Amino acid sequence: MTNKFMYPSFLLFIILASSGCTRKEDDVPAPISVSVYASGLTAPLGLEADAQGQLWVTEAGDGKTNNGQLSLITTQGKAFPVVTGFTSEVSPEGGVFGLNHIVLQNGILWMLHGVEGRLYKLDISSFKPGDKPLKAQDLEFEDIGSFVKAHVFEHDTDASDLFNLTIGPDGDLFIVDAAANAVIRRKTSTKELSIFAVIPPIANPGAEPAQIEPVPTGIVFDGQKFLVCSFSGYPFPAKKAPVYQVDLNGQVSVYQTGFSSLADIELDIDKKPVVVEYGSWLKDTFAEKSGTIVSAADGKNTTWISGLNFPNSIKKSGVNTYYIAQTFDGIIQKVSF
Numbered sequence: 001m002t003n004k005f006m007y008p009s010f011l012l013f014i015i016l017a018s019s020g021c022t023r024k025e026d027d028v029p030a031p032i033s034v035s036v037y038a039s040g041l042t043a044p045l046g047l048e049a050d051a052q053g054q055l056w057v058t059e060a061g062d063g064k065t066n067n068g069q070l071s072l073i074t075t076q077g078k079a080f081p082v083v084t085g086f087t088s089e090v091s092p093e094g095g096v097f098g099l100n101h102i103v104l105q106n107g108i109l110w111m112l113h114g115v116e117g118r119l120y121k122l123d124i125s126s127f128k129p130g131d132k133p134l135k136a137q138d139l140e141f142e143d144i145g146s147f148v149k150a151h152v153f154e155h156d157t158d159a160s161d162l163f164n165l166t167i168g169p170d171g172d173l174f175i176v177d178a179a180a181n182a183v184i185r186r187k188t189s190t191k192e193l194s195i196f197a198v199i200p201p202i203a204n205p206g207a208e209p210a211q212i213e214p215v216p217t218g219i220v221f222d223g224q225k226f227l228v229c230s231f232s233g234y235p236f237p238a239k240k241a242p243v244y245q246v247d248l249n250g251q252v253s254v255y256q257t258g259f260s261s262l263a264d265i266e267l268d269i270d271k272k273p274v275v276v277e278y279g280s281w282l283k284d285t286f287a288e289k290s291g292t293i294v295s296a297a298d299g300k301n302t303t304w305i306s307g308l309n310f311p312n313s314i315k316k317s318g319v320n321t322y323y324i325a326q327t328f329d330g331i332i333q334k335v336s337f
Contacts, residue, residue: 034305037323037334038073044325044332046101048109049317056109056124057325057332060098061088068098068136070111070122073332074129081133083122087115101164101218101264101313103173110173112162117145119162119175119186147193148180155201157181157213164264168221169248176216176228183219183228183246197250199228205237212237216244218265218313220273224248227255227273229262236261236281243273243296256296261286264313266322272297274304276314276324286310293322293335305335 038044038055046058053075061068068086071079088098100112107125112118118141122134148160161179168174173186174196185196201211213233220227226246238260245255261278268274273296279286291308294301311333313325324333 032320032336034333034335036331038077038079038332039330041071041079041330041332042067042069043096043098043327044071044330045312045327046099046111047313047315047323047325047332048102048104049315049323050104050124053317055315055317055323055332056082056102056104058099058102058111060096060100060327061086063088063090063096063098066136068113069133070099070102070109072127072129078129080129080131082124082127082131083134083136083139085136086113087136089115100162103165103167105167105171105173110165112165112175113141114161114163114178116141117143117148117160117162119144119173142186142191144175144184144186144193148177148182148184151180151182151195153180153182153195153198155181155198163216164218166219166221166226168226174219174221174226176219178215178217178231181214181216183216183226183250197226197228197246197252199230199244199252202232202240202242204235205240214242214244217263218275220265220267222267222271227265227267229259229265229273229275231261231263231278238281243275256299256301258301259294259296263311266314266316268295268297268316269319270297274314274316274322276308276311278312279310291326293324308333 043060048056055073057071068088070083097115102111109122111120121140145160159179163178165175171188175184181199183197199214204212215231217231218229228244230241232241241259242257243255263278264276277292280290289309291311293305311324312327315323320337322335
């Protein structure tokens, strides 16, 4: 097993067996409820909430047929297919590859597809639950993966996995590539692509290899800087997956440390980061029900919820509600404070 290919699409699927009030200083919220919001999904991953409180969810599929899709989940928790027929593949190791994360911008939903290296574009402004689903082959897309693979990085992995994205200055898209360990900038005005930042390898506290891939998995913009969370590559050392900060010039530094296998990041009501820890690594697998939601505010790591089963993504909706995708279980959890 080499760390070169241990990027999230592989990581997240290979262990298949296994009010308007602001947060007060040192105030740890207690969840009012944690419940299953939607179930029966096929490897849900990317989450986005619209102004009506509806959820848009990517489903990577089963890897047997091209059954990846975008779904809409209403405020009553009922799911409707929006776009079907996305590529869904299985690696030799048994990992499922397909649709990754999404972001909504002025009625346009941007979707990343890791296998295809594509950024898909969909106008959802007129879609209504129950409308006939669109076909993936009919959507507009841009090839981002080829640009990434053609770039010569200092620590080149020769791979691309467009995994997560956010909206930054000037409405530009900022995409984390979990295989290339880089942040890609796409200018809205021209569609021009550039390497905005590169996340460097991290030291391995074990024996071999000496350095491991940082594996960026999530990105948010707080209005002044970007925050990027990381999973870390094999052997997934505990408490060695930092949250990085990237300034507007693309300079990378460590924002906060002490995390393990971070799968996604979100901002709370005070624009402080909240992260999802995927689980605890036990030498040859991740432990079941070892996932957590952690507040990464003001130099402190405060666990909000523990016992989640391989949580892969988090999305805030409204003031005090978060949604969590648990890919293996095919469910979306709703957490209300």
